[in-house]
Amino acid sequence: MILSFGQSLLIILVIAAITFALRAAPFILFSRTGTTPKVITYLGNVLPPAVMGMLIVYCLRNVSVLDAPFGLPELIAVVTVAVLHLWRRNSMLSILGGTALYMVLIQVVFV
């Protein structure tokens, strides 16, 4: 440990406080007035699918399509998850199947 006990604790508390404040902000801003503005309700409804799209791209952001293996393991795994899910609609099967395949691909096939 380079920092002191107190310094370390302070860092953790600052990160915790700001993270919580961000998560709590909408509840503090919109719950005391009783009525949430329509535009906020609208955003609350349409954000989930948009955020899911964002998170998918975010997870794959460091994949390089210009260098070998050109993002192939990721592409194969993503397509597998999607096809499995559209076929059986079983979340567990899609996620475990895709993840197992991806692990094999990057550990054994594309090394």
Add this chain to the structure above:
Amino acid sequence: MKQAIKAAFPVTIPVMLGYLSIGIAFGLLFENAGYNFIWAFFTSLIVYAGAMQFIAVSFFYGGIGLIQIAVMTFVVNFRHIFYGLSFLDRFNDMGLKKWYMVFALTDETYSLLCGKKAPAGVDEKKFFFCVAILDQSYWVLGSVIGSLAGSMITFNTKGMDFAMTALFIVIFLDQWKAYPSHIPALLGLACTAGVLLAIGPGNLVIPSMALIVIALMLARKQIESKAAVKTEKEEDLP
């Protein structure tokens, strides 16, 4: 409550895989910085933010001021400010549990709560609470395991964190089917991909979220008109 745990557990398994593997990685890094499992436990218990905790490890090597740490946390976790918007009414009915739900609203828990419904006969509030608390327990457990025994793990876990990506894809597809309009989902993909191409992977989230919100506001008429048509159609059904 037992019933709610039974219903929640299978739903949380993908997050368990992701959180255990990412949590273990965090515990290892934190241990390397000189912080033992008690620190890892405490940090995962009160901070509970995946990507941020990874970045935070670098703070513990010293030389970074508290204000800079505060700004960085704000920037990295800013997207969470939008997550509560989808649960304003539902969390407000949860009494004391409300503030834990607010605290525990990570990317993954948010995704599960958006994407999965409580099965018939199970109280939604209890189901939500169980999902949230199970998810955090995986995260805390993972960080402690990583910190304690990380070097003794014998099987190669490389690539296991793909479970997180897969989870988001699965929920994306479920919502694709459930939503009257596909515009929000497509905007989410397109805005983020656009920002990625324009500025690279370094600071992706905030510009993407900003662009998504602007795009959703601009497309509000189209999205809401489609939603209205779909509702009318559904009402026509016998």
